[in-house]
Amino acid sequence: MIDRTARLTRATPRLAELSLIARSEDSRRFRWPSAIATDRLAMSEALLPVAGLPVWESLDDERRREIALLEATHFFSLNIAGERELMAGIAQRLYQGHSVHVSRYLQHFLHEENEHTAVFARFCLDYGGRIFRDRQVSFPRQFTKGEEEFLFFARVLVFEEIAFHYNRKIADDPDVWSLARDINRYHADDESRHIAFGRLLLEDMWERFIPIWDAGHKARIVSYLERYIASVLNSYVNPDVHRAAGLPAGTRDQILESAHWKALREESTARTRRWLRKIGASHDV
Numbered sequence: 420m421i422d423r424t425a426r427l428t429r430a431t432p433r434l435a436e437l438s439l440i441a442r443s444e445d446s447r448r449f450r451w452p453s454a455i456a457t458d459r460l461a462m463s464e465a466l467l468p469v470a471g472l473p474v475w476e477s478l479d480d481e482r483r484r485e486i487a488l489l490e491a492t493h494f495f496s497l498n499i500a501g502e503r504e505l506m507a508g509i510a511q512r513l514y515q516g517h518s519v520h521v522s523r524y525l526q527h528f529l530h531e532e533n534e535h536t537a538v539f540a541r542f543c544l545d546y547g548g549r550i551f552r553d554r555q556v557s558f559p560r561q562f563t564k565g566e567e568e569f570l571f572f573a574r575v576l577v578f579e580e581i582a583f584h585y586n587r588k589i590a591d592d593p594d595v596w597s598l599a600r601d602i603n604r605y606h607a608d609d610e611s612r613h614i615a616f617g618r619l620l621l622e623d624m625w626e627r628f629i630p631i632w633d634a635g636h637k638a639r640i641v642s643y644l645e646r647y648i649a650s651v652l653n654s655y656v657n658p659d660v661h662r663a664a665g666l667p668a669g670t671r672d673q674i675l676e677s678a679h680w681k682a683l684r685e686e687s688t689a690r691t692r693r694w695l696r697k698i699g700a701s702h703d704v
């Protein structure tokens with residue numbers, strides 16, 4: 420049987436070391452041009468929710484670039500909102516409630532999320548001219564201490580995995596503006612460590628809690644995670660973006676019904692769902 424706690428203890432100092440290496444590369448990270456590119460989209464066409472609708476076909480290149488910039492600004496705004504919740508939660512947990520090696524790594528985690536927010540905000544404000552407001556609804560519930568701890572890190576993991584899918588796709592897309600690709604690559608690199616840590620921590624917690632949780636506890640957690648995944652996905656299709664882009668009312672409903680969006684939804688959550696099934700935190704085990 421795998422000793423999950425020992426794995427977490429071994430992995431965290433190595434992740435911290437990798438954070439220090441990444442930090443030493445900070446100063447030469449990005450070149451911020453004075454204006455946006457006029458020959459490239461700021462986000463991959465395949466990831467734009469509206470790209471699955473007939474209206475997309477009728478738009479000229481300039482309109483497409485405009486919409487892609489709004490969607491890139493929105494994607495980064497979503498990350499700013501997610502990181503806000505994450506940083507608040509991590510700050511509360513620093514040096515209490517977890518082992519020292521986990522706390523030491525959380526310090527790196529917090530530092531990196533703060534840096535991400537600064538990078539995303541600069542992109543949004545300098546090129547997109549705004550940060551979209553956070554529309555995601557939270558659904559507070561009464562949980563036991565163990566459940567709450569597990570669900571905090573599980574929410575972080577779900578959020579990061581979905582964003583990571585987008586980050587990697589955009590970073591690898593030669594049709595995307597180089598600054599947007601670079602930011603997405605930088606974020607994916609840091610997030611790959613956060614995701615590795617989140618999985619190890621959650622697997623360790625799951626194994627420790629599952630013998631003391633009854634079937635009702637477990638079912639509650641699984642349902643909560645299902646709803647959380649759905650709510651993160653929903654937040655990716657934002658009517659504020661459509662309004663800013665001058666798209667007709669009803670665009671959001673059309674997107675949610677489109678085969679393009681349904682496929683995007685599946686592919687961006689496939690890894691998370693596989694992992695939830697693997698640890699047994701899924702209805703379809």
Ligand SMILES: [Fe+2]
Pocket residue numbers: 502531532535606610
């Ligand atoms: Fe981040």
Ligand SMILES: [Fe+2]
Pocket residue numbers: 532579609610613
């Ligand atoms: Fe992260």
